[in-house]
Amino acid sequence: MRRLNAFNISLQNLRRRPFRSFCIASFVALLSFVLITGSLLTFSLRKGMSSMSDRLGADLILAPIGYQHSAEGVLLRGEPSAFYLDMEALDKISGVKGFSRTSPQLFIATMDSSHCSFPVQLIGYEPNTDFVIAPWLLGEVPGILAFGEVIVGSQIDATAGDKLMFFSSEYRVVARLEKTGMGFDTSVFFNMETARAALKEYFYYTGEDVRDVERAASIITADIDEGLDPVAFTREIHDALRLSGVDVIRPQDFIGELSRNLNLLMSVIFTLTAILWLLAVGVLTVLFTVILNERKGEFRIYRVLGATVGWIARFVLLEAALVSLFGALAGVFAFCLLILPFRALIDLGMILPYIQPRAGTAALLIAAGFFMSFLVGPLASLYSVLRIGPVSAASVWDGE
Amino acid sequence: MLLEIRKLRKEYRRGDAGFLAVNDVDISVGENDFIFITGRSGSGKSTLLNLIAGLARPSSGKIVFDGRDIGGANEKELAFLRNSQIGYIPQGHGILFNFTVLDNVLLPFYFYSREGDPKKRALSLLEQTGIPHLVGSYPDQLSGGELRRVSIARSLINSPCLLIADEPTGDLDPQTTNDILRMFERISAEGVTIILVTHEVDTVSCGNRHLIMEEGFIREADCFQRYP
Amino acid sequence: MSGRIKHIAAGLFFLVFGILIAVGPKYIFKICEQNHGHVTNCLWSARAELGIGIVIALLGAAYILSSAVPMLAGLSLSILFNGTLAFLIPNILIGMCEHHNMDCRLITLPSLNVISLLVTLAASVNTIRLIRKYRRDTRGNAIAQAERI
Numbered sequence: 001m002r003r004l005n006a007f008n009i010s011l012q013n014l015r016r017r018p019f020r021s022f023c024i025a026s027f028v029a030l031l032s033f034v035l036i037t038g039s040l041l042t043f044s045l046r047k048g049m050s051s052m053s054d055r056l057g058a059d060l061i062l063a064p065i066g067y068q069h070s071a072e073g074v075l076l077r078g079e080p081s082a083f084y085l086d087m088e089a090l091d092k093i094s095g096v097k098g099f100s101r102t103s104p105q106l107f108i109a110t111m112d113s114s115h116c117s118f119p120v121q122l123i124g125y126e127p128n129t130d131f132v133i134a135p136w137l138l139g140e141v142p143g144i145l146a147f148g149e150v151i152v153g154s155q156i157d158a159t160a161g162d163k164l165m166f167f168s169s170e171y172r173v174v175a176r177l178e179k180t181g182m183g184f185d186t187s188v189f190f191n192m193e194t195a196r197a198a199l200k201e202y203f204y205y206t207g208e209d210v211r212d213v214e215r216a217a218s219i220i221t222a223d224i225d226e227g228l229d230p231v232a233f234t235r236e237i238h239d240a241l242r243l244s245g246v247d248v249i250r251p252q253d254f255i256g257e258l259s260r261n262l263n264l265l266m267s268v269i270f271t272l273t274a275i276l277w278l279l280a281v282g283v284l285t286v287l288f289t290v291i292l293n294e295r296k297g298e299f300r301i302y303r304v305l306g307a308t309v310g311w312i313a314r315f316v317l318l319e320a321a322l323v324s325l326f327g328a329l330a331g332v333f334a335f336c337l338l339i340l341p342f343r344a345l346i347d348l349g350m351i352l353p354y355i356q357p358r359a360g361t362a363a364l365l366i367a368a369g370f371f372m373s374f375l376v377g378p379l380a381s382l383y384s385v386l387r388i389g390p391v392s393a394a395s396v397w398d399g400e
Numbered sequence: 401m402l403l404e405i406r407k408l409r410k411e412y413r414r415g416d417a418g419f420l421a422v423n424d425v426d427i428s429v430g431e432n433d434f435i436f437i438t439g440r441s442g443s444g445k446s447t448l449l450n451l452i453a454g455l456a457r458p459s460s461g462k463i464v465f466d467g468r469d470i471g472g473a474n475e476k477e478l479a480f481l482r483n484s485q486i487g488y489i490p491q492g493h494g495i496l497f498n499f500t501v502l503d504n505v506l507l508p509f510y511f512y513s514r515e516g517d518p519k520k521r522a523l524s525l526l527e528q529t530g531i532p533h534l535v536g537s538y539p540d541q542l543s544g545g546e547l548r549r550v551s552i553a554r555s556l557i558n559s560p561c562l563l564i565a566d567e568p569t570g571d572l573d574p575q576t577t578n579d580i581l582r583m584f585e586r587i588s589a590e591g592v593t594i595i596l597v598t599h600e601v602d603t604v605s606c607g608n609r610h611l612i613m614e615e616g617f618i619r620e621a622d623c624f625q626r627y628p
Numbered sequence: 629m630s631g632r633i634k635h636i637a638a639g640l641f642f643l644v645f646g647i648l649i650a651v652g653p654k655y656i657f658k659i660c661e662q663n664h665g666h667v668t669n670c671l672w673s674a675r676a677e678l679g680i681g682i683v684i685a686l687l688g689a690a691y692i693l694s695s696a697v698p699m700l701a702g703l704s705l706s707i708l709f710n711g712t713l714a715f716l717i718p719n720i721l722i723g724m725c726e727h728h729n730m731d732c733r734l735i736t737l738p739s740l741n742v743i744s745l746l747v748t749l750a751a752s753v754n755t756i757r758l759i760r761k762y763r764r765d766t767r768g769n770a771i772a773q774a775e776r777i
Contacts (some may be wrong), residue, residue, distance in 0.1 A: 004503060004510040016498035155729045166581055303455065304490050305508045305554075306483020337746070341738030348729060 032331020048181030048353030124195020324377025454478030487555030640648025642688030
């Protein structure tokens with residue numbers, strides 16, 4: 001036979017008022033769901049943003065005129081593109097004074113040859129001069145890529161040792177990278193020698209004129225000399241290079257705007273979540289106070305039977321904690337049901353840099369959201385608990 | 401003496417004015433007494449019971465229970481006294497509607513650490529009060545008389561030496577009232593001291609003593625004394 | 629909630645979710661488009677789910693129409709096993725397309741997982757509840773019979 005302790009009494013009271021208990025628990029469940037989803041969303045966006053800032057390390061990107069959007073698409077969103085600077089432009093860029101270093105990158109767009117079509121971006125880089133992709137790749141995969149070897153982004157379905165076919169050639173996968181939340185996730189990286197060989201095949205398949213493939217480049221990444229004002233320098237070379245068909249892009253411009261928008265979005269999410277939490281505490285405080293007044297007679301009976309005010313306060317707090325616990329757990333369950341299974345879809349659908357946390361971090365975020373929503377019940381019941389003494393005391397009107 | 405009350409007063413404030421709900425009450429209650437207290441509504445009967453049970457603090461005077469002055473006792477001590485030595489049957493049914501009849505009777509046992517399984521005693525009390533078949537029922541399925549019986553059974557679970565009943569037969573039909581009173585007589589015969597408050601003078605039996613309360617004052621009455 | 633309402637609600641739950649498992653992969657959370665005459669894994673999984681979903685739906689309908697507790701417990705247990713099978717088919721037994729960015733992996737598989745897990749969980753809880761009820765009822769009848777004797 002079960003003991004009638006404060007826990008069992010609280011549980012029984014909740015069971016016998018199923019509608020009221022369900023409403024309070026649902027409210028807390030909603031809060032729990034929103035807290036967890038919101039915190040995971042902001043964490044993932046923040047991580048994606050940080051990754052993007054780390055990856056786009058060049059002061060300037062030089063691309064063919066009219067291809068700024070395509071260049072952004074490749075780097076940020078993984079939208080496959082193929083465009084090339086012509087020889088005149090390359091000559092002009094190499095003559096510019098004020099660059100401390102430059103390095104070419106080559107973009108080739110292709111389709112996976114399997115039955116499930118999936119667009120892939122091929123990126124060629126110069127291992128000896130590249131200062132954007134190469135250091136990062138070296139950090140993930142030691143050693144320099146040999147001819148015919150590739151490194152794949154996190155979204156490409158291949159691992160070290162696999163062979164990938166592009167056009168009519170096979171390439172050996174050396175490694176698969178961690179997620180970056182950027183276009184690199186759906187990219188395949190070659191050294192420039194391999195990339196130019198692939199480009200020849202690409203031109204063969206597309207029927208385009210074979211250009212000076214040995215000098216081909218889609219963009220040039222450039223760092224400016226120390227001491228030069230980036231804004232003034234950019235303005236200076238902008239007009240000159242435009243005449244040669246080159247657009248000068250400052251990555252900080254599109255990162256900056258994106259960063260501002262993201263920060264605004266995250267502030268909005270945070271503010272709304274905080275308001276919701278405070279509202280939940282407020283609404284439940286009012287509700288518990290109303291319930292307390294309704295239960296005056298019940299508390300009086302407990303006191304008559306020999307319960308102390310402290311005992312009654314403890315079990316009222318326990319009731320609030322229990323219903324809050326059930327609600328918070330329900331919120332976690334709803335999150336695990338509605339969001340967690342679809343995280344790959346959410347990832348893909350995000351046009352913003354987005355890197356989901358690892359399992360351990362995700363678990364911590366879920367636990368934090370659960371705890372914050374669980375707290376709502378006990379906090380909201382504090383005012384009622386403090387009023388138990390006066391409410392349950394004997395009154396001159398009792399029985400009179 | 402089980403209970404001695406000396407010059408007991410309880411003052412309440414009504415707006416700016418104060419009034420004495422209990423006014424210089426002196427009572428001595430011996431073991432095994434069966435005392436009826438009658439009086440009009442508002443005469444201070446329930447307030448007196450609340451003071452004896454430690455649910456209210458006297459404004460002045462002394463209450464000595466079982467040789468101990470309970471005026472100086474703290475809330476915890478009074479609560480324990482109420483749980484273990486005093487059985488209180490409040491006015492109305494005083495039953496918790498979220499619990500079964502059995503759980504209602506068992507509840508006072510579990511407020512403090514106690515050894516043993518009280519279920520057997522609870523079932524026996526329900527048998528004695530004539531409702532063993534309602535063990536698993538919830539209070540909303542019971543009649544007024546049945547609820548009173550549950551209240552009586554509950555008040556006896558911890559074998560108190562003093563039983564206080566506030567209007568235990570209010571709102572009941574004459575037959576049920578009679579049954580309830582017979583039950584109290586049986587409890588008294590087992591050695592429990594009883595103080596029973598009622599405004600129904602007709603229900604007073606010659607059990608032991610009859611006290612009358614009027615405007616906070618109390619006096620002894622002869623048997624079958626009626627209102628003026 | 630009265631016993632009758634609980635009973636119908638449970639049966640309806642299984643019926644509706646059975647239908648979802650059956651037709652969801654084709655009409656709601658669709659599998660990959662079939663191209664070039666090549667049949668994908670997700671198509672085979674969808675066909676298997678069609679069969680299992682229909683079985684679960686029919687068991688749900690039978691549940692609504694039945695009343696004896698042992699029968700209801702048996703139906704609930706069957707739904708539990710079929711729900712487990714509905715989970716295993718697209719995850720282990722047959723599987724989906726390999727590429728993790730395909731529609732079947734992004735939408736169909738998680739949807740089926742959620743629905744089949746819910747069905748399995750609900751059926752487990754329901755089966756335990758019914759078995760306990762059956763034991764309580766038989767114990768009560770035995771006591772009543774002993775008292776009569």
